[in-house]
Amino acid sequence: MTNATNRGPLLLAGTLLGGGLVGFVDGIVLHQVLQVHNLMSGKYAPTTLVNVEINMFWDGLFHAMCWMMTVAGLVLLWRAGARADVPWSTRTFLGSLILGAGLFNLVEGLIDHHLLRIHNVVQRLGESGWDYAFLVVGGVALIALGWAILRTGRGDATPRGHAHP
Amino acid sequence: MRTLTWKSWRERASIAMPGLVLTLGTLLASAGSVSACPVCDTGTGRQVRAGIFNEDFVPNLLMSSLPFPIFIGAAMALRAWSGRGGAIHPSTTHQGSVKPE
Numbered sequence: 001m002t003n004a005t006n007r008g009p010l011l012l013a014g015t016l017l018g019g020g021l022v023g024f025v026d027g028i029v030l031h032q033v034l035q036v037h038n039l040m041s042g043k044y045a046p047t048t049l050v051n052v053e054i055n056m057f058w059d060g061l062f063h064a065m066c067w068m069m070t071v072a073g074l075v076l077l078w079r080a081g082a083r084a085d086v087p088w089s090t091r092t093f094l095g096s097l098i099l100g101a102g103l104f105n106l107v108e109g110l111i112d113h114h115l116l117r118i119h120n121v122v123q124r125l126g127e128s129g130w131d132y133a134f135l136v137v138g139g140v141a142l143i144a145l146g147w148a149i150l151r152t153g154r155g156d157a158t159p160r161g162h163a164h165p
Numbered sequence: 166m167r168t169l170t171w172k173s174w175r176e177r178a179s180i181a182m183p184g185l186v187l188t189l190g191t192l193l194a195s196a197g198s199v200s201a202c203p204v205c206d207t208g209t210g211r212q213v214r215a216g217i218f219n220e221d222f223v224p225n226l227l228m229s230s231l232p233f234p235i236f237i238g239a240a241m242a243l244r245a246w247s248g249r250g251g252a253i254h255p256s257t258t259h260q261g262s263v264k265p266e
Contacts, residue, residue, distance in 0.1 A: 012244040049201050050212045053213040061226070065230060103240065104232070107239065116228050
C-alpha cells in the first residue's frame with residue numbers, strides 16, 4: 001500500500017495548526033510573559049489600568065481566534081488520517097507546521113505591525129528592527145525551513161496505519 | 166478500567182467541595198482587587214467597557230481579526246496548488262515506485 005499521494009489535506013491541517021500554535025506562542029511569550037506589546041498597544045498605550053484591561057480584552061479575542069484555527073487544524077488532521085489517499089508523513093506534517101507558523105507570522109507582522117500599526121514587536125520603541133527581525137526570522141526563515149522539510153517528504157506515500165511512527 | 170458510578174462521583178465531589186468553597190470565598194473576599202474587569206460594576210469596570218464597546222469596536226474587531234482570513238486563504242491556496250501538482254506535491258508519474266516513509 002504505497003500509493004497515497006494526496007498530501008493536500010495533511011498540508012492544510014498542518015499549516016492551520018502551525019498558524020494557530022504560533023499565534024499562542026506570540027500571545028503567551030510577547031503579550032503575557034515579556035509584555036513587550038499587546039494586540040492593540042499601538043492604539044491604547046498600556047500605561048493605565050483601563051488601557052491594560054482594554055488590551056487584555058483584545059488579546060483574549062486574538063487567543064480565541066488562534067484557538068479556533070487550532071481546532072480547525074485538529075479536525076482536518078483527524079479527517080486526513082482517515083483517508084487512504086493521504087500519506088501519513090511526519091516530514092509533510094512537520095514541514096507544514098513550520099511553514100504555517102512562518103506564514104502566520106509573516107501575514108500578522110505585515111498587517112498588524114506595518115500596515116495597520118496596531119502594535120509593534122517592542123511597543124515602547126515603536127517601529128524598530130525588532131519588527132523586521134520578526135518578519136525575517138519568524139516569517140521568511142520559518143517558511144523556508146518548512147518548505148525544505150516538506151520537499152524531503154515528497155516521496156512519502158504510506159497512509160495512516162501503515163506508516164512508521 | 167474503573168467504572169465511575171454515581172457513588173464514586175459523590176465521593177469525589179465531597180473531597181473537592183472544601184477546595185471549591187475556599188476558592189469561591191477567596192474570590193469574593195478579594196473582589197475589590199479584581200474590580201477593573203470589563204464585566205465589573207465599578208467605576209473602572211465601566212471605563213473599561215466604555216473603552217471597548219464604543220464606535221471603534223467594529224473597526225478594532227476587523228483590524229484585530231484581519232490576519233486570520235488572509236492566512237487561512239493563503240493556506241487554502243497552498244493546498245489547492247499542491248493538489249494541482251505543485252513543486253511540493255509528490256511525483257505521481259511512477260506511483261508504484263515512490264518510497265514509503
